[in-house]
Structure formats: C-alpha cells, structure tokens
Amino acid sequence: MTILITGGAGFIGSNFAIDWLASNDERIVNLDKLTYAGNLENLQSLEGDDRHQFVHGDIGDAGLVGRLLQEHHPRAIINFAAESHVDRSIEGPEEFINTNVVGTSRLLQVSRKYWEGLGEDARSAFRFVHISTDEVYGSLGAGDPAFTELNRYEPNSPYSASKAASDHMIRAYFHTYGFPVVTTNCSNNYGPYQFPEKLIPLIIHNAIAGKDLPIYGDGQQIRDWLFVSDHCSAIRRVLEEGTLGEVYNIGGLNEKPNIEIVHTLCAILDELHPNVDGRSHTSQIVFVKDRPGHDRRYAVDASKIDRELGWKPAMTFEEGIRKTVEWYLANPKWVENITSGEYRQWVQRQYS
Numbered sequence: 559m560t561i562l563i564t565g566g567a568g569f570i571g572s573n574f575a576i577d578w579l580a581s582n583d584e585r586i587v588n589l590d591k592l593t594y595a596g597n598l599e600n601l602q603s604l605e606g607d608d609r610h611q612f613v614h615g616d617i618g619d620a621g622l623v624g625r626l627l628q629e630h631h632p633r634a635i636i637n638f639a640a641e642s643h644v645d646r647s648i649e650g651p652e653e654f655i656n657t658n659v660v661g662t663s664r665l666l667q668v669s670r671k672y673w674e675g676l677g678e679d680a681r682s683a684f685r686f687v688h689i690s691t692d693e694v695y696g697s698l699g700a701g702d703p704a705f706t707e708l709n710r711y712e713p714n715s716p717y718s719a720s721k722a723a724s725d726h727m728i729r730a731y732f733h734t735y736g737f738p739v740v741t742t743n744c745s746n747n748y749g750p751y752q753f754p755e756k757l758i759p760l761i762i763h764n765a766i767a768g769k770d771l772p773i774y775g776d777g778q779q780i781r782d783w784l785f786v787s788d789h790c791s792a793i794r795r796v797l798e799e800g801t802l803g804e805v806y807n808i809g810g811l812n813e814k815p816n817i818e819i820v821h822t823l824c825a826i827l828d829e830l831h832p833n834v835d836g837r838s839h840t841s842q843i844v845f846v847k848d849r850p851g852h853d854r855r856y857a858v859d860a861s862k863i864d865r866e867l868g869w870k871p872a873m874t875f876e877e878g879i880r881k882t883v884e885w886y887l888a889n890p891k892w893v894e895n896i897t898s899g900e901y902r903q904w905v906q907r908q909y910s
C-alpha cells in the first residue's frame with residue numbers, strides 16, 4: 559500500500575513523512591516543487607529508505623500527477639503543498655493563487671479521474687485529505703469563542719483567502735462528484751524543520767546570531783500553538799477514521815500573545831545559549847511596523863476531533879518549545895544552509 563503526499567519537503571510534510579515511516583511500513587510517494595520553503599535536507603533521515611520516494615514536481619502539473627497516480631496506485635493523497643507565509647502573500651499574492659488555488663484544483667481534477675477509474679473496493683477505501691488552516695475563519699476579538707467548524711469563512715490575507723478558495727473546491731468536489739475528501743483546519747505549528755521566516759524559528763535564529771528580534775505592532779496578537787508532531791498524529795487519525803466530506807479543526811489548546819512567545823524563547827536561550835556579554839536575549843527585542851491587516855487573535859475549538867476521533871495534543875507547550883530550541887541549537891548546519899541565498903534577500907526586503 560502507498561500514500562501520496564504533496565509538499566512533503568516543507569515543514570509539516572517532512573515531519574509527517576518521518577513520523578509516518580517511524581511507525582508504519584506503508585510507502586510514501588512525496589511530490590514537492592522544492593520552492594524556497596522546500597528542502598531535501600528535511601528528508602535526509604529517510605535517504606536510502608525505499609519506503610520513501612521523492613518526486614520533484616508541481617501539484618499543478620496534471621500530466622505528472624496523472625502518471626504518478628497510475629504508477630503508484632496510492633490508496634490516499636494528503637495535500638500539504640502550498641505557499642504558506644502570510645507576509646510573502648502580502649508582498650506578492652500571485653504565487654499563492656497559482657499553487658493554493660489553481661494547483662490544488664488541478665490536483666483535485668486529476669485525483670478524481672484516477673479515483674473514478676479504481677475498482678469498487680479501492681474506490682470506497684480511497685481518501686483525499688486536504689491540509690488547511692484556522693486563518694480561513696478570520697480574526698477573533700478578545701472575548702470571542704474559539705473557531706468551530708461552523709464558523710463563517712472570513713479570510714483576511716491573500717494567503718488565507720487562497721487557502722479558503724482551495725477549501726471551497728474540496729467541499730465542491732465532495733458535494734458534486736462524491737469525491738472522498740476530508741479537510742483539516744489547524745492552528746500555528748512549531749517544531750523542527752520550520753523555515754526561519756516564521757515567528758518561532760526566526761526569533762531563535764536571530765537571537766543566536768545577535769540580531770534584532772522583530773515584533774510586529776504591539777506584540778499582543780494571539781495565536782494557538784501546536785507542536786508539529788501533534789498535528790501529524792491528528793492527520794493520521796483523520797486519514798484513518800475521518801468522516802467523508804467533514805471538516806476537523808485541530809488546535810493546541812494553547813493561546814499565547816506573540817510577546818509572551820518571544821519572552822519564553824529568550825528565557826530558554828538565556829539558559830542554553832547565553833549572550834557572551836551576559837545581556838539577556840530580551841535586550842534584542844525591537845517593535846517594528848505592523849503586518850498590514852494583521853489578524854488579532856486565532857483560537858481553535860478542537861472538541862470535534864477529540865469527541866469523534868479521540869485526538870488531543872500530547873505535547874505540552876513548555877516541553878515542545880524547549881525541544882524546538884534544542885533542535886535548532888543542535889542543527890546549526892541545517893540553519894546555515896537554509897538561511898543563505900533567497901532567505902537573505904527576503905529578510906532584507908521584509909525587515910529593512
């Protein structure tokens with residue numbers, strides 16, 4: 559048996575592939591375009607493992623996807639591939655439309671044709687799991703209840719709007735063609751292999767390098783943080799037992815303002831990697847221009863996946879954030895390689 563994952567050289571997809579093969583012998587075909595965010599070094603631990611086959615390509619390449627499906631006959635597809643960074647979507651929305659909307663639509667179309675050609679048993683066992691985000695629900699006020707699966711879609715950034723569009727296509731394929739989809743909407747992930755353009759790895763990277771720690775606006779925006787391996791275990795549960803056509807919110811039950819996240823990282827780094835001059839890393843904090851249209855608060859009600867599939871996050875934030883800092887400290891080569899070239903240009907454009 560085989561599953562096809564897309565975007566599996568990125569942060570969550572690579573963690574998913576590694577976790578999957580650690581507990582399972584089912585083969586993975588991993589299709590990834592290797593954009594700036596895709597990195598084969600994330601998959602180094604799977605080198606020489608013939609249960610994992612990497613394929614360099616675009617989810618929007620219908621010919622390639624069709625050939626892969628015919629060759630490998632996967633029993634499921636998990637779609638991680640996306641442009642995923644809000645700030646980049648503000649700078650240039652087009653790539654977000656190309657991959658998140660057009661690419662996902664092409665992937666769906668080719669997958670549906672493949673599914674329609676399967677024999678009866680394979681057809682009823684087949685699953686397409688679409689990995690989406692809590693950002694499609696918009697922004698919450700301080701006292702608002704957390705997002706449930708019934709919240710209206712109110713995306714506010716080009717990124718979340720493009721993810722919302724892909725979620726709607728998924729929904730339409732279920733209702734129109736009976737295509738066996740399940741969608742997950744997850745909160746902010748953190749952990750190993752996250753590209754250091756996102757808050758947590760950016761702060762760790764800058765703190766170690768003695769650089770400024772940029773906090774947008776007043777730093778009081780709230781996110782719900784989930785350790786990446788918990789997201790991966792939730793996806794496995796949804797693949798195993800999720801109800802077709804349904805949506806499952808996934809969250810960490812762990813809302814924190816950005817400024818608190820940065821202070822926590824500084825405290826751990828003061829202990830594990832102190833500044834040579836003895837100053838706390840908090841002295842590197844600077845408040846910078848806010849993100850345009852910055853969503854104030856996300857909070858996820860993950861009671862449906864708990865009730866129906868028995869999933870809850872296993873990692874506490876205290877444990878997960880320490881493990882994450884330790885991982886970045888233990889992997890300076892990975893950080894050095896990923897923060898060359900394109901990354902430097904991005905940092906220059908975004909923070910100068």
Ligand code: NAD
Nearest residue numbers: 565567568569570591592593595596616617639640642747
């Ligand atoms: P990421 O940016 O780290 O990785 C995305 C991967 O997709 C990269 O390897 C990239 O090369 C690949 N890719 C991009 N365009 C492609 C294309 N056209 N064809 C094939 N591959 C392509 O993203 P991530 O943080 O790992 O997020 C994975 C998924 O999870 C995304 O769909 C994202 O919207 C969703 N998500 C992320 C988070 C989070 O906190 N990171 C939270 C909720 C949901």
Ligand code: DAU
Nearest residue numbers: 642643644691692693745746755756757772773774779816
């Ligand atoms: O909620 C799920 C989403 O979480 C995913 O769908 C996205 O793919 C993922 O990138 C993430 O989006 P955010 O915009 O919440 O993540 P980011 O790490 O970019 O920012 C987290 C918060 O920190 C946000 O309020 C902006 C703020 N921030 C970010 C950066 C990069 C700063 O204050 N300074 C920074 O330099």
